[in-house]
Amino acid sequence: MTFTTRFAPSPTGPLHLGHAYSALLAFDMAQAQQGRFLLRIEDTDTGRSRLAWEQQIYEDLTWLGLTWEHPLLRQSEHLPHYNAALMKLAERGLIYPCSCRRSDIKAALSAPQEGVPLAPGVYPGMCRHRKMDTRQSGDALRLNLGHALKTLGPLNMIETGAKHSGTHQLDPKQLMRDVGDPVLGRKEIETPSYVLAAVIDDAAQEITHVVRGEDLYQTTFLQMVLQALLDLPTPIYHHHGLIRDEQGKRLAKRDDARAISKYRADGVSPSKIRTLVGL
Incomplete structure (x- = not known):
């Protein structure tokens, strides 16, 4: 069976360095196995999900150099x-x-x-x-x-x-x-x-x-x-x-200081993101 993995974020806030690490690692593993990498939008939390956050997910992952199959799966559908x-x-x-x-x-x-x-x-x-x-x-x-x-x-x-x-x-x-x-x-x-x-x-x-x-x-x-x-x-x-902060706590979506979009805006390169997360 073909190696198939996925990255499945929820559009309830900005992606941070922890998301970048997980997505890049899954993508790299799929590439190494000549397999498939899928993107899934887990948007069943209708009270917090936003189309604007979903659009930013696409932009952040594309900027990181990731590609995925289309059409992607949106859970709300x-x-x-x-x-x-x-x-x-x-x-x-x-x-x-x-x-x-x-x-x-x-x-x-x-x-x-x-x-x-x-x-x-x-x-x-x-x-x-x-x-x-x-x-x-x-x-x-x-x-x-x-x-x-x-x-x-x-x-x-x-x-x-x-x-x-x-x-x-x-x-x-x-x-x-x-x-x-x-x-x-x-x-x-x-x-x-x-x-x-x-x-x-x-x-x-x-x-x-x-x-x-x-x-x-x-x-x-x-x-x-x-x-x-x-x-x-x-x-x-x-x-x-x-991926943890200086105090050893895992990153959360509320930690906007480590949002991928902020690194993009500050001119950090995708290769630098890979270095920051240890890839």
Whole structure:
């Protein structure tokens, strides 16, 4: 199968040096394998996505010297595919409606916990008893992760990154502790979460290698669960290191000082960007 990878930004702010590193690394890997490099616009967050940010993504990546196949995939144009996957999970009793607010979750987490201790901010499952026919307007849809894991056998991830290289088996207890029951549909069923939409798109685009930051390592195991539940192929993963600021914090879109567009405006060359990110 042809080596195929993708860069999948969300048009919710400016691309920064961390994005440049991930995109360039994926592009270089595809070029080295005489493979395919795809660009995907993950714009399901309708409240924050902007066409102006999307246009700047194209401009920044073109300036960096990247090319990609057309037409590219915009997630907002493929909502029925994600909804169909949600319905498959619903038919198997694997998702449930959730009306909890952040304040509800915070209060529940502050109470004494039974069973496996949860990582900070992990949803403790207050709505897990609810059935889909109790869903009301505004409810999110969550995966019952514990129930889902019981339906699956062992899951292995093939990793090519320097830090995690090799084959790694998913640890169900660790995933429950660190991730919990994730949201797969936000508010209305027509708005899928990132973890679900990315799994559907990776399969549809025949992605063989996913190049992403090491901060998404646990997310990868969650997506492997969804791939197994939906009978979709699991790509090979390459988790790279993160570009950090002087204080050691990973860059975020709000860190405009390291936006690619600012380097462009200041006359920095694309080759200098490669040097700055260690390529």
